[in-house]
Amino acid sequence: MRVAPSTAVPLPLRGRNGYDGPVTDLPSLREQLDAHGLSAKKSFGQHFLLDLNVTRKIVRLAGPFEGRSVVEVGPGPGGLTRALLESDAGKVVLVEKDPRFLPLLGELDDGTGRLQIVEGDALKVREAELVDGPAHLVSNLPYNVGTALLIKWLTGPWTPHALTLMFQKEVAERVVAAPGDEAYGRLAVISQAVCDARIVLHLPAAAFTPPPKVASAVVHLVPRPDRPERDTLKRLERVTAAAFGQRRKMLRSSLKPLGGAALCEAAGIDPEARAETVDLAGFLRLAAALPTV
Template sequence: MTSDLTLREHLDAHGLAAKKSFGQHFLLDLNVTRKIVRFAGPFEGRAVIEVGPGPGGLTRALLESDAGKVVLVEKDPRFIPLLTELDDGSGRLTIVEADALKVREAELTEGPTHLVSNLPYNVGTALLIKWLTGPWLPHSLTLMFQKEVAERVVARPGDDAYGRLAVISQAVCEAKLMMHLPAAAFTPPPKVASAVVHLVPKAERPSAQMLKHLERVTAAAFGQRRKMLRSSLKQLGGAELCERAGIDPEDRAEVIDLNGFLRLARASAGETPPAEPATDGPTLMRRKKA
């Protein structure tokens, strides 16, 4: 396999540099990319889609793995020649020059498909929401984000990072933060650290229609997160909506857990939310109200 030095040499030889407008930061250390692929696998012959491969640092590790097919979605045409050099003629590698926000992933592979990517910083959150709420959901997602975005994906009620992204992500998937990477690991180094998150879709998750209601509720609640829910959710029913969902209308969004938001979404959709299960202790973490 090509070394880290050779990857850098290839970039220099082709006169290529990261484009700030594309949010590009290249991870060229094959030891690190192999570790990410181990977190993502085993693939057991299933297909893998990688978004934004750039010069192919992560791609090389994927091609060493047990993935049956590796599909690259790259928007920047400058990197297509470099990625083409990785094709050994076995038919495992497919390169698609396209905008990942617009591509239809279901048309790229057949059967269960993993998604493994060092996502461009400027579209990482938008891509995650697309995959979580759209018609195509991968078998698993192993994604690198800016550290603050990764922390938002896995945050729990009461955490500073807890918000809409955490609720949507955890409604659909089990989410775990796998590793941190310093800015120095990238070329060029970004101004922030990065982290890898592994997400596995739940067997039971909200329908596409219910996810739309969940998005509406969380957008309103966290859009005015310092306000009580009776105020932040006023346009959706305010105190009455909360009461139908079994939620204290004087609580704030930051203390409502996933089940609470799911009940609010069901109430918003006109459904009767299931009763809160009995527990030995409180189900929601509460803070003193101002």
Template sequence: MADLPSLRETVARHGLDARKSLGQHFLLDPALCARIAALAGDLAGRHVIEVGPGPGGLTRALLATEAAEVVALELDRRAVAALAELAAAHPGRLRVIEGDALKADPAALVPAPRRIVANLPYNVASPLLVRWLRGAASLEGMTLMFQQEVAERICAAPDTEAYGRLSVLAQWRCRCAMLLRLPPGAFSPPPKVFSAVVGFTPHAEDPGPALFAAMERVTAAAFGQRRKMLRGALRPLGEAEALLAAAGIDGARRAETLGIAEFHRLASCLLARETRAVSDRIGSPKRI
């Protein structure tokens, strides 16, 4: 590490001006990067995936832990070139992959136990989170940085303004905790908003892909028209009143008043109804 150029020198040498189109805001303070890596917990023997490493500030901090391996996914070719010298300084411990994290499967990238630790590009942070929540059972945990507004939505409680679809999906699959808030000046260039680090610990119960898909449909409908009562908001799912009755939920309520367990019941009832419909279409096998 001592022979490596500073992060600011790396940025200058590789022409790594942060690009708005890629949602880039770089962390160049080594002490701050080390603090974020520490928030991820004990990484000894873990295989760590980092998304959008940029010039490698957080990457260096992760490599300074006892992680077995760090895999850095980067879409920006300039950053891939900048990270090559870091990989050379840590043979066998850093793999740099040029590619789109929205198309990557964490379970296929590294063996277990695996964690994701990343300062996420702002423009794809929410889609990435939802993708990883679908496969949360394969992860030991995630430590992710978002715009503070997004972080607050993730951790929001029912009956609050910030509570919404992302809150339900995240808290249904993980225990979520706000770990650190950062001012704009912590980044280069400074964003216009504060940022925050959220820790995710997956729940032991894995709902499976079919129930997760049902939960996505339920939350999309419920919060897509959040000012409407549920009997109206869930109408696109078909037979909204019957669905609500099966879940034991008053159709006059609104989405933001429902807890995670109530959304789970709605999604379970929707999946059961859809499963019965498929079974009915197939029909019973003919007797010969």
């Protein structure tokens, strides 16, 4: 991971933190992509949001930031970044794996130190080293690593103030699903154990360049004050992996490697129930009853 230097002449932006020129003075995102000869890479799961009306709406849904730092993963050409720089965010930290976009993103830097551009893999970055104090995560996540990044932020040592994240619609529905829903599974249990989660915006494939094959949705997650400790989360991951790994089986069978019927009875769960019918409280009891390994 390295902090990328700005390689372009800074352009003015309008905001609440010292920017004194209109954002409309900047070239359009499409013009910038063309000028730099850039396009989305399928291998990076890139789909760009070039409509600033949409990116501004996402930032409004994520805020207010009240001067707190914001981390954005996979900014690409910077459509969401521009909206963040117009907002009441304090420091804006960009984590970009694709070095092709660093010069373009550097054109958003006004030299005040408010914008920091980090070249690195978001799965390996230690966010606590990039920001001081509470920070928001606001990102249009690359489709191929969105779920892995969410699990990292939910179960890792760094807890953001709030997360506002764009996923494929199918993944977003898995995050907010309730027991009995077709989408209910491990991701819903772990997400909702840590955060209050809700879908705040739906976007069609046509909103992106290039258009993906599926629609997308923005999920807003706020960490719960009573979220489990990391040890409990590790237990919860083990229980849900076993239970949903064989979701059509009764828990006495799917959880057999972890204790089966005895584990269910210790947690007050019907051993003949299936994973898709057990609510969050039930899974937390199963995790608590799991023998120490």
